[in-house]
Amino acid sequence: MKRAATPRPSGAAFNKGKRQSAKPPTPSEPSARRGARSQQTRFSSRLRAWGRHHRAMALDSLYRLVRHPVGSLLTMLAIAIALVLPAALWLTLDSAKLLDAELDESATLTIYLELSIDALQAARIEEAVVADEDVAQTRLISPEQGMAEFQQSLGLDDTLMGLEDNPLPTSIVIYPQSVEPTAMEQLALRLETFSGVDEVRVDLAWVERLRHLADLGRRVALALGVLFGFGVLLVVGNTIRLAVESRRREIEVVMLIGATHAFVRRPFLYSGAWYGVGGGLLALGLLGLGNHWLSMPVAALAASYGANFVLPQLDMTGSTILLSCSTLLGWLGAWLAVTRHLSSISPR
Numbered sequence: 001m002k003r004a005a006t007p008r009p010s011g012a013a014f015n016k017g018k019r020q021s022a023k024p025p026t027p028s029e030p031s032a033r034r035g036a037r038s039q040q041t042r043f044s045s046r047l048r049a050w051g052r053h054h055r056a057m058a059l060d061s062l063y064r065l066v067r068h069p070v071g072s073l074l075t076m077l078a079i080a081i082a083l084v085l086p087a088a089l090w091l092t093l094d095s096a097k098l099l100d101a102e103l104d105e106s107a108t109l110t111i112y113l114e115l116s117i118d119a120l121q122a123a124r125i126e127e128a129v130v131a132d133e134d135v136a137q138t139r140l141i142s143p144e145q146g147m148a149e150f151q152q153s154l155g156l157d158d159t160l161m162g163l164e165d166n167p168l169p170t171s172i173v174i175y176p177q178s179v180e181p182t183a184m185e186q187l188a189l190r191l192e193t194f195s196g197v198d199e200v201r202v203d204l205a206w207v208e209r210l211r212h213l214a215d216l217g218r219r220v221a222l223a224l225g226v227l228f229g230f231g232v233l234l235v236v237g238n239t240i241r242l243a244v245e246s247r248r249r250e251i252e253v254v255m256l257i258g259a260t261h262a263f264v265r266r267p268f269l270y271s272g273a274w275y276g277v278g279g280g281l282l283a284l285g286l287l288g289l290g291n292h293w294l295s296m297p298v299a300a301l302a303a304s305y306g307a308n309f310v311l312p313q314l315d316m317t318g319s320t321i322l323l324s325c326s327t328l329l330g331w332l333g334a335w336l337a338v339t340r341h342l343s344s345i346s347p348r
Contacts, residue, residue, distance in 0.1 A: 054266070061270035064243075065278075072278070078235045079279025083326055084286045086225040087314070091287075093217050094312045107179040109188055111172040112199045122170045125196050129172060134187045137175040143168045169198065181208065229329055232279070236272050236333030243268060244341045251342075261342050268338045269331055276330020280323040287314060 065072040111129065113122055119142065126140050141149075146168040174191075176184055188200040244251070251264055295311050314322065 053263075057267040058270045061267050062274055065271065065274055072275070075235060075239050075275055076278035076282055079232050079275060079326060079330070080282035080286055082228040082231045082235070083279060083283040083322065084290075086221055086228055087283060087287060087322055088290065089217070089221045089224060090318075091312050091314070093214065093221055107176070107184070109174040109176060109184060109191070110201045111174065111191055111194075111197055112201070113170045113172070113196050114198045115169050117170055117196045119170070121196060122172070125194060126172055128194060129174060129191065132187070132190065134177050134183065135174055136177045139173040139175075141171045141173060143170055146171060229325075232276075232326070232329040233333040233336065236275050236330045237337035239275065240268050240272055240334045240337040241341060243271065244338060261339075264342060265335070265338045269334050272330040272332075272334020272337075273327050274330070275334075276327040277323065279330065280326030283322060283326065284314065284319055 111125075113125065117125070122140060122142075126138055129135055130138055174187075176187055178184070184202050188202045191197060191200045254264060291311050291313055298311055
């Protein structure tokens with residue numbers, strides 16, 4: 001019996017099926033959008049992993065410092081002592097600036113009028129002096145007032161009472177707009193041309209000496225700050241160097257499996273930053289204790305001279321600057337030490 005032949009597909013049907021199988025599936029979203037989204041996901045995952053590692057290294061380095069409290073405290077104390085000295089000199093210069101401002105307010109010119117000038121003429125000369133644009137304020141001193149002030153300052157009441165005539169002339173004390181030496185000298189030259197003026201006296205030698213001392217103090221403070229900053233770098237660098245040597249085998253192992261220098265350096269950088277933070281906090285505490293210890297003797301000494309002087313303290317801005325500098329110095333010292341020693345470590 002003859003078997004019925006199986007129907008074969010026509011060429012059109014074969015080609016149609018072939019075309020349908022060769023046609024790619026329609027994507028649910030554009031491929032460019034899928035690539036951008038996957039790339040963004042990979043970047044966010046990297047960022048989260050990077051943040052987790054930083055957080056873990058910061059906590060681990062802090063835990064290692066807490067495990068050895070005596071050594072860590074001694075290192076922080078050395079950093080604090082190195083920071084206290086330039087900070088204390090900075091505060092001293094701030095107090096000198098306050099004193100300089102007070103002395104600038106007391107910088108004056110004195111006009112001595114001729115002995116033949118009476119009170120009415122002296123008042124007219126004072127009006128002419130006030131009209132000068134470089135004059136801020138004036139004070140007229142009669143011969144009688146001048147003699148009374150002279151007697152009070154020297155304590156020679158009985159001796160000066162025997163004088164028949166008052167030898168002191170009428171004087172005018174001038175408070176200038178600017179206390180710069182050049183401006184005051186030019187003002188004095190103009191005032192000497194006034195009719196009835198015998199002499200104009202300008203005494204700025206003590207002001208100039210004080211400003212030179214303040215400039216010298218600022219230079220010394222800067223030099224000490226740089227010098228003790230290098231000291232902080234050496235202290236932190238030596239401490240981190242010992243930590244690197246104690247973990248040398250661990251570093252070789254992680255470098256052998258592909259860890260980068262940045263990965264190895266990270267925990268030591270956090271250790272240096274923690275040393276800097278601790279040293280800065282101890283420095284602030286030492287400055288506060290020193291201020292409390294010296295405030296009463298300084299106030300008593302100022303009161304004996306009839307003045308009111310208070311030792312300056314670090315405000316919030318100064319404390320933030322000191323703490324930021326200590327943290328940065330600790331981080332930089334650790335970076336220098338680790339970078340130098342990582343170059344000599346090779347995985348075996």
